[in-house]
Amino acid sequence: xxxxxxxxxxxxxxxxxxxxxxxxxxxxxxxxxxxxxxxxxxxxxxxxxxxxxxxxxxxxxxxxxxxxxxxxxxxxxxxxxxxxxxxxxxxxxxxxxxxxxxxxxxxxxxxxx
Amino acid sequence: xxxxxxxxxxxxxxxxxxxxxxxxxxxxxxxxxxxxxxxxxxxxxxxxxxxxxxxxxxxxxxxxxxxxxxxxxxxxxxxxxxxxxxxxxxxxxxxxxxxxxxxxxxxxxxxxxxx
Numbered sequence: 001x002x003x004x005x006x007x008x009x010x011x012x013x014x015x016x017x018x019x020x021x022x023x024x025x026x027x028x029x030x031x032x033x034x035x036x037x038x039x040x041x042x043x044x045x046x047x048x049x050x051x052x053x054x055x056x057x058x059x060x061x062x063x064x065x066x067x068x069x070x071x072x073x074x075x076x077x078x079x080x081x082x083x084x085x086x087x088x089x090x091x092x093x094x095x096x097x098x099x100x101x102x103x104x105x106x107x108x109x110x111x112x113x
Numbered sequence: 114x115x116x117x118x119x120x121x122x123x124x125x126x127x128x129x130x131x132x133x134x135x136x137x138x139x140x141x142x143x144x145x146x147x148x149x150x151x152x153x154x155x156x157x158x159x160x161x162x163x164x165x166x167x168x169x170x171x172x173x174x175x176x177x178x179x180x181x182x183x184x185x186x187x188x189x190x191x192x193x194x195x196x197x198x199x200x201x202x203x204x205x206x207x208x209x210x211x212x213x214x215x216x217x218x219x220x221x222x223x224x225x226x227x228x
Binding site: 004009034036041043044046089103 | 117156157161169203217219221
């Protein structure tokens with residue numbers, strides 16, 4: 001039973017264009033969401049987070065949107081750069097500090113030069 | 114120092130061996146985690162230590178034995194593993210309490226192969 005799903009296993013985008021990565025969840029108790037990027041042979045690195053009291057959070061080229069009624073979040077990367085090519089995981093938690101983060105299945109992003 | 118350091122990076126062991134994975138952080142984080150990740154799958158939570166005490170065990174088989182000797186170190190002792198236990202084992206840490214941003218800091222992982 002996958003509580004956090006990323007239905008697109010892969011995505012290819014031209015350099016300079018927008019990348020949109022999607023994530024759906026089933027547990028309505030989830031209250032806090034994070035996005036991680038993972039390069040091969042490295043651990044995941046934190047990108048951006050959002051709590052359920054917001055519907056949008058921005059950090060530079062990265063914006064996360066949350067639609068609680070649809071149990072859906074998305075990560076927008078604008079403009080996309082070749083160095084953004086990696087696997088992206090969304091993760092969800094009930095609240096920060098409960099330590100139990102459930103990761104999505106991942107989307108492999110390839111940004112084409 | 115914003116690093117989580119894991120050793121060894123690669124480990125090959127037989128089913129009768131006993132080995133350990135080690136994890137270290139010096140960021141003052143008081144929560145430390147072990148995750149297991151198989152190919153093309155998301156990281157799966159195994160154990161969480163909070164203030165050096167085991168707070169979450171996700172029904173992990175007893176052939177995996179975690180240990181948190183102090184606030185900077187986390188070990189995972191391995192004994193009588195099965196070939197299906199071959200995976201990337203990720204250690205992570207996070208701040209606890211009111212300063213908690215929910216961010217996990219991951220190490221690079223230890224790639225385990227069980228023959």
